[in-house]
Amino acid sequence: MAKTKTVAKTKTAAKTKTVARTKTAVAAHDKATIASLRDSLTAKRRELLDMYEHDVHAGQESTDDNADDFADRANNSFNRELMFSLSDNERQMLIRVEDAFQRLDNGSYGSCDHCSEPIGLPRLEAVPWARFCINCQERDERGTLDG
Ligand SMILES: [Zn+2]
Numbered sequence: 001m002a003k004t005k006t007v008a009k010t011k012t013a014a015k016t017k018t019v020a021r022t023k024t025a026v027a028a029h030d031k032a033t034i035a036s037l038r039d040s041l042t043a044k045r046r047e048l049l050d051m052y053e054h055d056v057h058a059g060q061e062s063t064d065d066n067a068d069d070f071a072d073r074a075n076n077s078f079n080r081e082l083m084f085s086l087s088d089n090e091r092q093m094l095i096r097v098e099d100a101f102q103r104l105d106n107g108s109y110g111s112c113d114h115c116s117e118p119i120g121l122p123r124l125e126a127v128p129w130a131r132f133c134i135n136c137q138e139r140d141e142r143g144t145l146d147g
Helices: 030-058 065-077 082-086 086-106 122-126 135-144
Strands: none
Touching: 030 086, 030 122
């Protein structure tokens, strides 16, 4: 008869503790704040798209029926035509706003894209599409931001 061998497994005591470093760790601001910032971003996107639609109407009347449909499509992917009609500033802005929506969706919104520090609320309120904290933003503008 085989005797059950009791092996002293002391190793198990040292269980590797998995630190829950999920995306919630980077939620820099509370839900209500994020929601109101999302509203600002939505308004900004609307404003930019309206600008485009205004251009379209001024330029050609044939796209009138497709205005709504077009806004939908523009929400999903950047239409070349849309990008082309916007000024450089508006285009940059729209890219930043879209980028901010992505960060809202993946939970990284409100944290600096470079150093992961929370972006200050006054800054987010003024610039809801801000990608960097003020320090990194300054470095980015000076071209000294690495990575
Ligand atoms: Zn930073």
